[in-house]
Amino acid sequence: MVENVISIMDLRKFYLVGDFVVRALDGINLTIKRGAFTAIMGPSGSGKSTLMNMIGCLDSPTSGLVSIDGEVINAMDEAELADVRNRKVGFIFQQFNLLPKLNALDNVMTPLLYSHNGMSGKERKERAEYLLEKVGLKDRMRHRPSELSGGQKQRVAIARALVNNPAILLADEPTGALDSRTGDQIMSLFMDLNEEGRTIVFVTHDRTLGMKCRSQVYIRDGKIVDKDVEREY
Amino acid sequence: MLKENIKLALFSMSANKMRTLLSLLGIMIGVASVVAIMTLGQSATDSINESLEIGGINMITVMPMGSARELQIFDETFGNTLMRDVSGIDSVLPSASMSANLRNGQETIRSTVNGVYSSYFDVNNLELQDGEFFNALDNINRRQVVVLGSSLAEDLFPAGSAVGQYISIFRQQSKRYLVVGVLSERSETLGNSYDNACFIPYNTYNQRLRHITMPSSYSIMVSDDANAVTVADDVEASLFKMLGDDDYYLVYSPATLVEMSNEIMSTFTLFLSCIAGISLLVGGIGIMNIMLVSVVERTREIGIRKALGASPRTIQGQFLVESITITIFGGIIGIVIGLTLSYFTADYAGWNISISYSAILFALAFSTLVGVFFGWYPALKAASLDPIESLSYE
Numbered sequence: 037m038v039e040n041v042i043s044i045m046d047l048r049k050f051y052l053v054g055d056f057v058v059r060a061l062d063g064i065n066l067t068i069k070r071g072a073f074t075a076i077m078g079p080s081g082s083g084k085s086t087l088m089n090m091i092g093c094l095d096s097p098t099s100g101l102v103s104i105d106g107e108v109i110n111a112m113d114e115a116e117l118a119d120v121r122n123r124k125v126g127f128i129f130q131q132f133n134l135l136p137k138l139n140a141l142d143n144v145m146t147p148l149l150y151s152h153n154g155m156s157g158k159e160r161k162e163r164a165e166y167l168l169e170k171v172g173l174k175d176r177m178r179h180r181p182s183e184l185s186g187g188q189k190q191r192v193a194i195a196r197a198l199v200n201n202p203a204i205l206l207a208d209e210p211t212g213a214l215d216s217r218t219g220d221q222i223m224s225l226f227m228d229l230n231e232e233g234r235t236i237v238f239v240t241h242d243r244t245l246g247m248k249c250r251s252q253v254y255i256r257d258g259k260i261v262d263k264d265v266e267r268e269y
Numbered sequence: 270m271l272k273e274n275i276k277l278a279l280f281s282m283s284a285n286k287m288r289t290l291l292s293l294l295g296i297m298i299g300v301a302s303v304v305a306i307m308t309l310g311q312s313a314t315d316s317i318n319e320s321l322e323i324g325g326i327n328m329i330t331v332m333p334m335g336s337a338r339e340l341q342i343f344d345e346t347f348g349n350t351l352m353r354d355v356s357g358i359d360s361v362l363p364s365a366s367m368s369a370n371l372r373n374g375q376e377t378i379r380s381t382v383n384g385v386y387s388s389y390f391d392v393n394n395l396e397l398q399d400g401e402f403f404n405a406l407d408n409i410n411r412r413q414v415v416v417l418g419s420s421l422a423e424d425l426f427p428a429g430s431a432v433g434q435y436i437s438i439f440r441q442q443s444k445r446y447l448v449v450g451v452l453s454e455r456s457e458t459l460g461n462s463y464d465n466a467c468f469i470p471y472n473t474y475n476q477r478l479r480h481i482t483m484p485s486s487y488s489i490m491v492s493d494d495a496n497a498v499t500v501a502d503d504v505e506a507s508l509f510k511m512l513g514d515d516d517y518y519l520v521y522s523p524a525t526l527v528e529m530s531n532e533i534m535s536t537f538t539l540f541l542s543c544i545a546g547i548s549l550l551v552g553g554i555g556i557m558n559i560m561l562v563s564v565v566e567r568t569r570e571i572g573i574r575k576a577l578g579a580s581p582r583t584i585q586g587q588f589l590v591e592s593i594t595i596t597i598f599g600g601i602i603g604i605v606i607g608l609t610l611s612y613f614t615a616d617y618a619g620w621n622i623s624i625s626y627s628a629i630l631f632a633l634a635f636s637t638l639v640g641v642f643f644g645w646y647p648a649l650k651a652a653s654l655d656p657i658e659s660l661s662y663e
Contacts, residue, residue, distance in 0.1 A: 092576070118579060133660065135573060136570075137284060200578075
């Protein structure tokens with residue numbers, strides 16, 4: 037077991053937009069320990085989305101080093117990145133991003149189809165059923181996303197994120213599309229998951245929400261401007 | 270994974286039923302026409318060949334065309350000459366024919382009287398419905414016996430059985446002939462009707478009906494181990510050598526005609542299949558078009574799948590399986606339509622349907638190929654989409 041689930045050293049990501057170089061990330065150093073519940077906060081355009089994409093292995097850096105649960109992703113090709121995403125990262129999006137044609141159960145099972153873990157169809161189904169039950173959707177397994185409420189959709193997404201037992205849950209404004217009451221419920225589900233030992237990275241621009249996490253990282257103009265890690269053990 | 274991909278493909282097909290159907294139309298029409306053309310081509314060929322082969326595929330007929338004075342080679346020695354010249358011949362049987370009136374009681378009918386050797390019946394695959402053929406002894410003794418064609422027997426003896434009865438054959442004077450057999454009905458081969466003809470022994474004909482200066486035709490029996498087409502060609506060459514002009518004889522060989530009909534039909538079928546193949550190609554372009562639209566429409570889905578850990582290859586596989594599923598589906602519908610079409614057409618034309626399994630196999634293989642070929646590029650496009658951009662695609 038690696039103590040630091042995420043290690044980022046001097047990470048830079050530059051884009052060329054026309055003749056201008058956009059420094060989306062400009063020298064980020066960050067480590068996140070196993071079991072942490074860290075908010076990444078910053079205004080839009082601050083670079084927090086780019087950082088999230090790096091942690092989620094959706095993007096590769098211009099320079100610097102990114103290591104996810106002991107695997108350095110810098111030199112990986114697309115297929116290898118896909119494999120790391122599949123095994124190490126569970127995504128939870130603001131817009132849920134469920135597959136609309138599949139029912140809740142099939143949605144949760146989808147990541148298992150992409151992992152080469154030799155699970156049988158029956159095992160995959162049992163695993164997905166267990167997780168849907170865990171997020172309180174035992175009686176909604178056969179429903180399609182269009183037949184579910186926003187909160188239920190996000191629960192399906194959380195079950196899907198957990199299905200491969202990833203090193204990190206990576207949540208991007210997960211309550212952003214929900215009303216405040218439902219948002220609170222989802223937030224407390226995250227807290228419960230963290231209590232169980234899940235490492236959670238919570239990306240948000242909402243200060244109040246970010247403060248509910250156990251540690252905070254503030255980003256502005258591609259740089260970390262402040263860290264509050266006091267409340268981390 | 271394959272199972273899930275096929276399931277997904279069926280999902281997206283059923284989600285856009287009308288669109289799927291329209292894009293499948295090209296493949297369906299293409300496959301249906303290829304199957305129908307090949308099946309009907311096969312059926313027509315078989316049916317033509319069947320009617321050609323009815324007189325015996327190993328039989329060649331030679332007809333002298335001209336007067337006996339011009340064509341002196343067609344005398345008693347012709348058979349031996351030909352057999353010496355051309356190998357692969359079992360026997361050469363001359364026969365003669367003329368028109369004459371036949372009478373039984375009040376019934377008088379004009380018919381063709383043939384003077385033939387007794388093995389003529391065997392050589393020409395003729396069968397009896399009643400009585401028996403005359404034999405070699407009848408010929409040697411120049412007996413006045415006759416075998417009637419089926420309709421002729423019916424016309425002369427409307428009341429009942431002809432065998433054992435007598436008829437009269439007129440030529441200057443009337444002579445009585447004993448009916449010994451009646452032929453079974455036989456469908457007509459190239460104007461050669463047996464049903465309205467009658468047959469008497471060759472020598473009887475020569476002696477009692479008309480002196481044969483030159484036979485009207487020869488039936489050549491090809492040996493079992495020889496190729497009838499080759500023998501027919503050799504016979505023609507030999508006749509040309511003897512006569513120096515191909516206006517003086519006619520060689521009729523069912524085997525040669527069968528070969529010709531096979532060649533013509535297969536060329537024709539190939540030609541039509543090529544045209545139908547073009548519609549398969551056009552259908553393939555339709556599939557590519559719809560797959561490209563589908564990739565764009567499902568950009569977000571692709572992004573989600575990539576975020577969940579689908580590699581580019583996996584995505585490519587998904588879309589490839591989808592286009593193959595669509596084309597195979599279209600292929601199967603096309604085969605059903607093609608076979609139904611052939612069935613009714615063959616029924617209408619009176620052919621026995623010969624289902625061309627090679628056509629079905631070809632159609633299935635081709636539609637799979639179309640799926641792979643025209644699905645490849647859209648699938649590659651899907652696979653190479655950027656996950657971050659795809660995720661934010663609306």
